[in-house]
Amino acid sequence: MGQLLGKASIRDEVKPFSNLPISAVQRIRVVCEEVTESSFAISSEELRQILHISLHEYSRLSESGINECSDEIFALFTSPDTTTSPSDSTLIDSFQFLSTLCLISGMQLDEKVQFIFNLFDFSETSKLSINEATLCVRSIVSGASKVSTTTNHYTTSANVEVLDKLATPHV
Numbered sequence: 001m002g003q004l005l006g007k008a009s010i011r012d013e014v015k016p017f018s019n020l021p022i023s024a025v026q027r028i029r030v031v032c033e034e035v036t037e038s039s040f041a042i043s044s045e046e047l048r049q050i051l052h053i054s055l056h057e058y059s060r061l062s063e064s065g066i067n068e069c070s071d072e073i074f075a076l077f078t079s080p081d082t083t084t085s086p087s088d089s090t091l092i093d094s095f096q097f098l099s100t101l102c103l104i105s106g107m108q109l110d111e112k113v114q115f116i117f118n119l120f121d122f123s124e125t126s127k128l129s130i131n132e133a134t135l136c137v138r139s140i141v142s143g144a145s146k147v148s149t150t151t152n153h154y155t156t157s158a159n160v161e162v163l164d165k166l167a168t169p170h171v
Contacts, residue, residue: 009149010104013072016061019106025115028054029098041091044074073097076146093139095119100143116140 010018020028031054033039035046042050048070052063061069077092102115120128120136128136 008144010147011076011149013069013076014100014104014147016065016069017055017073017101018104020055020058020101022105022107022111022115024055024058025098025101025105025107028101029115029119032094032098036094040094042094042097043091044071047074047092047097077143079146093143095135096139096143096146099136099139100147103140103144104147 028050031050032042035049035053036042037046048067051066051070055061055066074092077097078090098119099116102112102119105112107115116136117128120132120139122132123129
């Protein structure tokens with residue numbers, strides 16, 4: 001009664017992409033790296049290409065349906081927060097997008113942890129540096145806040161500010 005733990009509610013715009021199997025999310029990551037000019041940011045047109053190439057066998061949506069969902073997802077991820085500047089509104093953060101897709105996927109918990117760990121292990125040392133861990137948590141919190149029906153811009157900003165304070169070394 002009133003319990004929220006484990007009862008996350010996501011926006012309708014991302015529901016067609018929820019519960020994807022691990023193979024689909026991994027495919028999206030690979031295609032994302034192949035399609036994008038910068039592996040850090042995705043344009044609207046690149047997102048459409050990524051979803052068309054990656055999800056043609058998983059999605060029951062038509063081509064126009066994938067385009068519409070892609071545009072809605074792009075709008076969600078370009079919503080303002082403290083991690084992007086207004087000039088970045090023509091791109092979305094690929095790490096935020098991929099980690100959020102992972103969170104709402106049908107993967108098992110250990111698969112989600114491994115996927116996200118591999119996504120942010122830039123140095124490929126099998127451990128995350130403080131910078132990699134901070135980026136990981138910021139991306140997850142910000143992305144999850146954008147697809148959640150229970151959060152808003154102010155909640156996202158406040159969460160990211162708290163994370164920044166925690167990660168900043170005290171001199």
